[in-house]
Amino acid sequence: MLNEIKANQRNKISLATLLVGLVSISVLLTLTILLVASYQSKKKSLIDTTLTLNFSSAGKMSQTIDSLFKSMRSSLYYSAGIFSNINAMNADEVYSNLELMRHSSNYFNSISVVDETGLVRNVSPESVGTAGKYITTEAAKAALVSQKPYLSKPYISVNSKRLLVFMSEPIFDKEGIYRGFIGGTLYLEEYNILNMIFGSNPTDKVGSYFYIVESDGQVLFHRDTTRLGEDNSANQVVRKLIQGQSGYEQMVNLKGEVLLAGYVKVPENGWGVVVQSPISVVYEQLRRHITAILLYAILPFSLLMLIVIGLARRLAKPFVSLADLVSKIGREKVELPEGKQHWNREVDLLSKAVRYALTAIKKQTDQLTHDAMTDPLTGLTNRRTLEAIMHKWIEEQTSFSIIIMDIDRFKSINDTYGHQAGDEVLKHFAKIIISAVRPSDVCCRFGGEEFIALIPQVAAEEAYLVAERIRNTLENNANPVGKPITVSQGIAHYSLHSDSAEGLIHMADQALYKAKESGRNQTIIAKIRSEEHSH
Known part of the structure; x- marks a missing residue:
């Protein structure tokens, strides 16, 4: 019979549990509807915002590169004027001017002066090792023949085996006779002016990244240096850059990754800048957004739950404490609680009755313990x-x-x-x-x-x-x-x-x-x- 009563008690739902359950279900249903609606709205907003931001970043970088190359071109043009009387200058004088130019601007990794016969009159730094030799690369020959400002496509140097881009400016003497050119190189795989300006671009910190391509799609700058010089013309946004277009769109790259890309053409040199973010960046922001909503919602929900649970526990606590206290009698030393008044009348009466009973039991137990340990006549230990x-x-x-x-x-x-x-x-x-x-x-x-x-x-x-x-x-x-x-x-x-x-x-x-x-x-x-x- 007793077991049946205990089983029936276990199958009953307490009032505290019922209240907590109803409040929880109501809040969870409301929160679910809110989250679904917010998720869809926020997703579209984030995709549009990311595309706009990437296009804006690409545009700013394009302007930076355009201004940079105009400055580089201007620097070469100014230096070409210094070397207009190159035939009257000795090797040391040519070298000192080149060194001054390279260190004052940091535009180029190396600078050289070539006369109208194709002879390299001098180069800075000396370690390049082409001074006193005739030019051999197709880019240098093309620059010499063109007698005009020249910008090469990326190529590997015969002497240094470096992947580089070559820019030159023709040299004319005071009579307007062509005397060669002054040329500067960017070592694409080494530290250069592009690394200096874009090496710590903040877009990398939020999962987005950018790269720069040449007018025919070759990669000139990328955070993954192994991709420098790679032909990326099959990429759909790079193809649009090759066609002279700028814009932004959601696209799939050659690896099958979904990206949000903004792309802009550089007017000065025909290069293109692509800033792109994995779609996972948007989903990560969505996750944070949903988390923020949950954090805001969980405070009132938790407060309500705490109030409900607190009221239920406040009613049950004195009964649980008394039961726990009584269960310890005979098994361990029991410390009687302080005789505080309780707001509930029944709990107060029961607490006093149990306290009086435990006080009497404790007194008798202490006396029995003392008697068991002490000699009754002398009071000494037995x-x-x-x-x-x-x-x-x-x-x-x-x-x-x-x-x-x-x-x-x-x-x-x-x-x-x-x-x-x-x-x-x-x-x-x-x-x-x-x-x-x-x-x-x-x-x-x-x-x-x-x-x-x-x-x-x-x-x-x-x-x-x-x-x-x-x-x-x-x-x-x-x-x-x-x-x-x-x-x-x-x-x-x-x-x-x-x-x-x-x-x-x-x-x-x-x-x-x-x-x-x-x-x-x-x-x-x-x-x-x-x-x-x-x-």
Whole structure:
């Protein structure tokens, strides 16, 4: 029957659970509708915004490159004027001018001057190693023949084996006669002016990235340097750049990735800039948006849930606490709660009734515990407790001495003065023992007129002094029977005399017996037996 009742209780839904469930379902349904509508609206907005931003970024970068190449072209044009009288300049003078130009602008990785015959008059830096040699590359030859400003397509240099782009400006003397050209190179795979300007572009930090292509689709700049010089003309937005178009669109690249791309042509050199973001960037922003909505919604939801749960728990808490308190009785030490008033009348009455009952039980338990540990006549520790303490100290390897005391001729005191007087003598002796030892020492009535003191962290010789103090005090002080009373005592030490509680009591008892045999009223320390010493 009891099991059936418990099973029925488990199948019931509590009021707290019902309230929490209804509130949760209502909020979750409302939140789901809100999230679906917000998701679709935000997705379209984010795609449009990303495309617009990428197109704007590509346009700004295109303007930067356009301005940069105009400055580079202007720098070469200015230097061409310096070298208009190149035939009258020596090699050192040519080199110093080239060095000054390269270091002052940082536009080019290397700069060279070539005369009208194709001879490289000098180059900066010297490590290029083409000074005094005739040009061999098709780009340099084309620049020499054109006698016009020239910009090459990416190619690999014969001498340095570098992937580079070459830009040149023709040199004419004062009579307008063509005297060669001055040319600068960008090493595409090494640090150059493009890296300096675009190397830390902020678009990379949000998952977007950009690249620069030459007019026929070759990659000139990319965050993945292994793609430099790659033909990317098959890409749909690169094809539009080759055709001179600019714009933005959602596209699929050659790897099958869906991207949101903005692309703009550079007017000065015909290059193109592409800024693109993986569609995953949009979905990541959508995830953050939905997370933000959830974070905003979860606060009022959590507050409501906390109020509902708090009310339910506030009603149940005192009953749970009382049940838990009662269940601990008999199994562990119970601390009674403070007698506070409760706002609920039934809970307040029940709490007071349980508190009164537990107070009475605790009082009786404490009294029983005290009686079980204490000798009723003297108030000292009893034998059972003493043995428990000894075993505990031995287990903890605590050094201590034991003094066994036996009142001399106690039977004659009982026979002469009566048992009541004998009891008074025992209580009198117990007070003397307590006054002679430290608070941390253990005093025990072992049985009859026999007493034991445990003195921790004390050698047998020091315990002897304590025992003598007890003996002298008993012998010389007034007592209940009015005639001198003496005591005989035996001392043993753990672990000098024995490693066990029983052996220790036995050794001290033997010393006590020897004191009795030797005329009583004396203290003797147990001797160390040869076999125990060897042990």
